[in-house]
Amino acid sequence: MVVVMAPGATQEDIDAVVALVRTAGGDAFVSRGVSRTIIGLIGDVPDFERLNLGGRRGVLEVVRISVPYKLVSREHHPQRSVIRVGGVPIGPDTLTVIAGPCAVETPEQTLEAALMARAAGASLLRGGAFKPRTSPYAFQGLGVEGLRILADVRAETGLPIVTEVIEPGAVELVASYVDMLQIGTRNAQNFALLQAAGDAGLPVLLKRGFSSTIEEWLMAAEYIAQRGNLDIVLCERGIRTFEKATRNTLDIAAVPVAQRLSHLPIIVDPSHSGGRRELVVPLTRAAIAVGADGVIVDVHPRPEEALCDGPQALSGPDIAEIADTAAVLAPLMGRTLTMPAPAAATIA
Amino acid sequence: MVVVMAPGATQEDIDAVVALVRTAGGDAFVSRGVSRTIIGLIGDVPDFERLNLGGRRGVLEVVRISVPYKLVSREHHPQRSVIRVGGVPIGPDTLTVIAGPCAVETPEQTLEAALMARAAGASLLRGGAFKPRTSPYAFQGLGVEGLRILADVRAETGLPIVTEVIEPGAVELVASYVDMLQIGTRNAQNFALLQAAGDAGLPVLLKRGFSSTIEEWLMAAEYIAQRGNLDIVLCERGIRTFEKATRNTLDIAAVPVAQRLSHLPIIVDPSHSGGRRELVVPLTRAAIAVGADGVIVDVHPRPEEALCDGPQALSGPDIAEIADTAAVLAPLMGRTLTMPAPAAATIA
Amino acid sequence: MVVVMAPGATQEDIDAVVALVRTAGGDAFVSRGVSRTIIGLIGDVPDFERLNLGGRRGVLEVVRISVPYKLVSREHHPQRSVIRVGGVPIGPDTLTVIAGPCAVETPEQTLEAALMARAAGASLLRGGAFKPRTSPYAFQGLGVEGLRILADVRAETGLPIVTEVIEPGAVELVASYVDMLQIGTRNAQNFALLQAAGDAGLPVLLKRGFSSTIEEWLMAAEYIAQRGNLDIVLCERGIRTFEKATRNTLDIAAVPVAQRLSHLPIIVDPSHSGGRRELVVPLTRAAIAVGADGVIVDVHPRPEEALCDGPQALSGPDIAEIADTAAVLAPLMGRTLTMPAPAAATIA
Amino acid sequence: MVVVMAPGATQEDIDAVVALVRTAGGDAFVSRGVSRTIIGLIGDVPDFERLNLGGRRGVLEVVRISVPYKLVSREHHPQRSVIRVGGVPIGPDTLTVIAGPCAVETPEQTLEAALMARAAGASLLRGGAFKPRTSPYAFQGLGVEGLRILADVRAETGLPIVTEVIEPGAVELVASYVDMLQIGTRNAQNFALLQAAGDAGLPVLLKRGFSSTIEEWLMAAEYIAQRGNLDIVLCERGIRTFEKATRNTLDIAAVPVAQRLSHLPIIVDPSHSGGRRELVVPLTRAAIAVGADGVIVDVHPRPEEALCDGPQALSGPDIAEIADTAAVLAPLMGRTLTMPAPAAATIA
Structure with missing residues (x-):
């Protein structure tokens, strides 16, 4: 997942997102750009589901990159099933x-x-x-x-x-x-x-x-x-x-x-x-x-x-x-x- | 409803549709054109639902004109409800x-x-x-x-x-x-x-x-x-x-x-x-x-x-x-x- | 923009993307996760348009975050026009x-x-x-x-x-x-x-x-x-x-x-x-x-x-x-x- | 084409549609039902295009049944082209x-x-x-x-x-x-x-x-x-x-x-x-x-x-x-x- 911070997000807002992600057992990497900051999240999407990251102060958007399912995914089970x-x-x-x-x-x-x-x-x-x-x-x-x-x-x-x-x-x-x-x-x-x-x-x-x-x-x-x-x-x-x-x-x-x-x-x-x-x-x-x-x-x-x-x-x-x-x-x-x-x- | 007959439909096909509609309590009017014939159906759509008219021999298409619901329709109950x-x-x-x-x-x-x-x-x-x-x-x-x-x-x-x-x-x-x-x-x-x-x-x-x-x-x-x-x-x-x-x-x-x-x-x-x-x-x-x-x-x-x-x-x-x-x-x-x-x- | 690398992407693949972005006048930040690596891009989207990042070796997906237009954007011109x-x-x-x-x-x-x-x-x-x-x-x-x-x-x-x-x-x-x-x-x-x-x-x-x-x-x-x-x-x-x-x-x-x-x-x-x-x-x-x-x-x-x-x-x-x-x-x-x-x- | 008349359409409205269709070289068959009347049109759709039938008084809806193209249609040219x-x-x-x-x-x-x-x-x-x-x-x-x-x-x-x-x-x-x-x-x-x-x-x-x-x-x-x-x-x-x-x-x-x-x-x-x-x-x-x-x-x-x-x-x-x-x-x-x-x- 990638959290995109709004242009006016403060350092405090960014720190809060990082802290929240870590409480859920994930990790977060911050990339600061000129006009906006993005935070890359490492961990399982299902673990992040309840964090309501999109609603946090200073968050513009949450972009999911990994798939949100596990048991039926091919990442979880590479061989095709019979x-x-x-x-x-x-x-x-x-x-x-x-x-x-x-x-x-x-x-x-x-x-x-x-x-x-x-x-x-x-x-x-x-x-x-x-x-x-x-x-x-x-x-x-x-x-x-x-x-x-x-x-x-x-x-x-x-x-x-x-x-x-x-x-x-x-x-x-x-x-x-x-x-x-x-x-x-x-x-x-x-x-x-x-x-x-x-x-x-x-x-x-x-x-x-x-x-x-x-x-x-x-x-x-x-x-x-x-x-x-x-x-x-x-x-x-x-x-x-x-x-x-x-x-x-x-x-x-x-x-x-x-x-x-x-x-x-x-x-x-x-x-x-x-x-x-x-x-x-x-x-x-x-x-x-x-x-x-x-x-x-x-x-x-x-x-x-x-x-x-x-x-x-x-x-x-x-x-x-x-x-x-x-x-x-x-x-x-x-x-x-x-x-x-x-x-x-x-x-x- | 309007039943559109296929170009090659026979008189027998047309008669069969008319007969079927009448058994369901409706009536049917046939309009013959140069290249195709259409049959206008008179009656309640729900009554025609089980006739499977679209599957009958010689039928090209069934075009519904009236609404298929009754109790919630304004035709059935003109005053808006509270x-x-x-x-x-x-x-x-x-x-x-x-x-x-x-x-x-x-x-x-x-x-x-x-x-x-x-x-x-x-x-x-x-x-x-x-x-x-x-x-x-x-x-x-x-x-x-x-x-x-x-x-x-x-x-x-x-x-x-x-x-x-x-x-x-x-x-x-x-x-x-x-x-x-x-x-x-x-x-x-x-x-x-x-x-x-x-x-x-x-x-x-x-x-x-x-x-x-x-x-x-x-x-x-x-x-x-x-x-x-x-x-x-x-x-x-x-x-x-x-x-x-x-x-x-x-x-x-x-x-x-x-x-x-x-x-x-x-x-x-x-x-x-x-x-x-x-x-x-x-x-x-x-x-x-x-x-x-x-x-x-x-x-x-x-x-x-x-x-x-x-x-x-x-x-x-x-x-x-x-x-x-x-x-x-x-x-x-x-x-x-x-x-x-x-x-x-x-x-x- | 965020470039998501495929699970099997090599260090060389990652370096190539970073180098390419820099030649276009942008900057790139790499976040390495357990199963995948993402690269945050800093710069103008139009500058990155011709890089064809999605086609590069090891790239799974390119996720755009900023808007791709400039002159008509409110970021470029905050007051609404008459x-x-x-x-x-x-x-x-x-x-x-x-x-x-x-x-x-x-x-x-x-x-x-x-x-x-x-x-x-x-x-x-x-x-x-x-x-x-x-x-x-x-x-x-x-x-x-x-x-x-x-x-x-x-x-x-x-x-x-x-x-x-x-x-x-x-x-x-x-x-x-x-x-x-x-x-x-x-x-x-x-x-x-x-x-x-x-x-x-x-x-x-x-x-x-x-x-x-x-x-x-x-x-x-x-x-x-x-x-x-x-x-x-x-x-x-x-x-x-x-x-x-x-x-x-x-x-x-x-x-x-x-x-x-x-x-x-x-x-x-x-x-x-x-x-x-x-x-x-x-x-x-x-x-x-x-x-x-x-x-x-x-x-x-x-x-x-x-x-x-x-x-x-x-x-x-x-x-x-x-x-x-x-x-x-x-x-x-x-x-x-x-x-x-x-x-x-x-x-x- | 089938013209569906509104429930309150008058005989005059119906006659006007029939007359209009005939001026365009087509023919029209009227089917009267209990709650509504439909008029089946015989002729080429393109000929009816300019009649604006849908806008005429008393008309509820116009349902097209034939295709609106001619030269590229298979009806016009049954053999598939090379x-x-x-x-x-x-x-x-x-x-x-x-x-x-x-x-x-x-x-x-x-x-x-x-x-x-x-x-x-x-x-x-x-x-x-x-x-x-x-x-x-x-x-x-x-x-x-x-x-x-x-x-x-x-x-x-x-x-x-x-x-x-x-x-x-x-x-x-x-x-x-x-x-x-x-x-x-x-x-x-x-x-x-x-x-x-x-x-x-x-x-x-x-x-x-x-x-x-x-x-x-x-x-x-x-x-x-x-x-x-x-x-x-x-x-x-x-x-x-x-x-x-x-x-x-x-x-x-x-x-x-x-x-x-x-x-x-x-x-x-x-x-x-x-x-x-x-x-x-x-x-x-x-x-x-x-x-x-x-x-x-x-x-x-x-x-x-x-x-x-x-x-x-x-x-x-x-x-x-x-x-x-x-x-x-x-x-x-x-x-x-x-x-x-x-x-x-x-x-x-």
Whole structure:
């Protein structure tokens, strides 16, 4: 950290900052210029968090230089991590496809979607039982009934399950049914939920907030990690910008940027970022080519009847194209495509 | 709503959309152009929400024209509402100042801040007991102990209390101590929390999400309203933009825009939007002049020691300037400044 | 400036940066921490601009602390400036209203609009002869014929003229007709145009780019100032954000922020920021209350027939409300409302 | 287009809109709902541009549905275009790499960079002679001397030249030296420059404005096309968002989106979007994989001495990686890598 003193700051002001930093276990070096003085701070940013340096007399600005997170940082843990979900790895040597319906609607639709997911090369099934919707009048998910359906489909297909949890009080229940908890974009700074997920003993798929900076996203991961759970997979899913031609703007560069800052795996959601079916395949290719550790795509047997996000769900020939794309690009990126569990069910 | 059909849409596709709309109780009018056909929908948007029209065969785009909320809309309730918090009105005929410390730290600091709030013309005291912080290493609030301090300070000063609640499971506890629940910007789409607040039987101060559109903000209010609670006060507190010279960009136009769309009162938070002490007074003037129903400002007896947001807390002569500004501008805006409760405590 | 060295930077790398800074006439102080070293630079930022410090071996990041502009900065010129346009002052002690039609269409419409402007309290007339339009199919302005009309209306009304210039080659021509050149939002970084305007010997009204940071806006002003022309008035007119309920998001806080950074006057354009007629009066009130040195508003005798931006042009009773607002709020802000020149024409 | 009438609109208001549309050669269909009436317009959007429908009495809103550009649209020209620059194709069947130094500094540096460009697989050389810089104190390019150097290097290497032009008055001069004109991001709405480039008789590389929507970008292209020049290549180079971890946010989805809307080729600039050397290779891979028709990358023989954008310039082993990436991915995308002209010079 660098503390920039205001032009009129006194020696006393400067000494006070230095003293404060030392009480927090850090050290401080003063550089005096003609028009202003700066103080370089040495130590851990978290230790300085409570000092309120920006509010001290004579301080113009505090410029942070080190990252404010620790457990999820690559400085703290230089090797990139591998996270296992029901045995399926997500990490630097593999390419993992996750697929499934945005919302669980019926047992039949979910099973069909799971078989489509496997056909798309997916080794994990994602399906929503609790849906956070902008409108209270929109379909909110089947709830516990949806969890039961997911568990049944896992039994039939062998695909481990990822599902979203939207409130701290429901974490234990949801965790009792599934293999990985998803924290959605609207809950990117729902700290109580992040902490509850951290306590649940399951891997967590942490979507980036649609307006979170990469740093805030990693801070959200730090909330989970602080509870002793480092089984976190980051998911870039598009950010909110002035451009409205797509639902969100996929921040494709966030993948290599986050991979340099954090040891956690990072996957990409081409469905929610583009919001349009015809963009899913090209964005999947881009995600794999940029170096993502996986992708998560919406599929639905009958998108035109989907109760949630039908316009972005894949179906038909696009399914095979996702599988082909993953199979062809994975080795070029030095990765092995994670194989789906052997089929345990077919549609009669 | 208007459904725009793709250039290649067939008559069958068009008929299917019309039929679907009619099953939902609406009506549909078809306009055929040379290169494309559009279908005008008549009926309530919420009724059309589940039809997934955008996913239907031959549909290019669905353009919504009416607002998607009902209970909080001005179409539904043309008169602007007055909300009462511990007897204090917030509405179109008054100007209400809310003030207090970002975080409750000690009984002494809270009492001092409350007296400063009253000196600033405030009739309601805001103080944080549960603090949602970007960093897990930052001060997270005193919790229940903070609520007790707030209740004691209310007893001493007569000022009703507003405090933030950050998880559904804590709503009942918090509601047992205070007069108004605040939902913070990071929880703008924490729907479980919105619903729990809607059930609590207390007025709710709903901050705009830092990246919520005005429409999403009103949809969040609709979640509360749906639970039978229309005692909602909206609070504009700045949005996230590319400009980093201020903490957030105060969207001052959101005040008149939201007042035309919704009957709910709307106040402005000049402290969190600017994020800098020297901006609070000018932004307070702008907020009152644009027509806000109130303002909410951070005050702290010793900002340089504040455990949260010290750089934006007012102290000293600025306190009187807020009071003067409110007293002078309120009548020009055709409003009466809401008076604080009579003093029940002084600092010896 | 602070140069942050990468964790693996060598002593040689550090010495190279220090040496480079000294060759540019600056000085450098090294602070060594456990995990990284920072180098504080003393000297003028512009002197360091060509050193390409960010590209040097071992450099992780360069953090700028001082402002990169000089002539327009308040550090360089602590007193706030007064700019005179055809004798009319714009500065810290006055409130100046500029008004007129977005586009000059006919002599009659322009004269009528000028009389409306004066009725709105305006002492300067703004009208567009060259219109930069997003669509090549939209009305592009009357060109030279428009300049002649403006000059005639000035002769009749006594109101000095502000008009936009959109290319360097036209500056001399436009300057020969009017009293102040306007640089529009789309030309915020059209450096050739800024330089040509700087050479023209007339005051310049510099609109903020719709996506310019405040710093970039002041750098644009610096381009003009470098040509020896410090008669610059800044104009905040709204920025582009994710919110689409208004045409742009008026960054009201930019007024006090820019006034602290620069000695130049700053006015607000409530018409282009809101983009809707009903927002112009409230945003004008907010602009004056926040401390702007003036406002610039669109007026049109028949907005429904306007060839440009009709939906935001004021007419009828709103005209008097602008005048009243300015008259009432100016003294509260310690300002004198600049009076229009005496009437030299009336409509028979 | 759809005209939405306000709730209180009269029959007369509706008839007036219909009549107006018909005078412009279009047709209008009225759909009456319970609370509002909508009017569907049939005809060309450009024909309706001057009608100012939004300002008419009783009109609430005008919703545009068709695209506002014609010549560059895919509706107007369904086949994707191939543009030739000095004989080098850019289009749907090829992958074209453009490379070179951000700024021309010396003949030696430019020749070295050109050879690096060819080693990177480039068939076109880009170099800047006129540099638009945010700061007037930064290096502004060598001007005409730079153009001469570029022409000499073309003679030596056989690589056709792309260079930026920054003002209308310089177009003729620049065009006399080079093979393709570049319009930079800051001039995205410099309409006089776009028109001058359209008149110059050379292909134009049109960078997206850093805050232009895709639609505004295509409208800028339409300005060029209107002058009879359809030899336009679009270039996505990152947009401005709240995220500051990268210089800009590469809008990777803009490639497939623009390819569906326009027949013009579209390439990607991974250097300016990321702004950091280590992001150039991954973003290049993503660009090719998403389906771009080419990429344009900064190279420099000694990035640490570059006078412009050194931190993002490639050098050393990254050069070969760009060439390899292009060679491997092009055939997977069904494209042929455009081959550089045969070497006409080597470094002794």
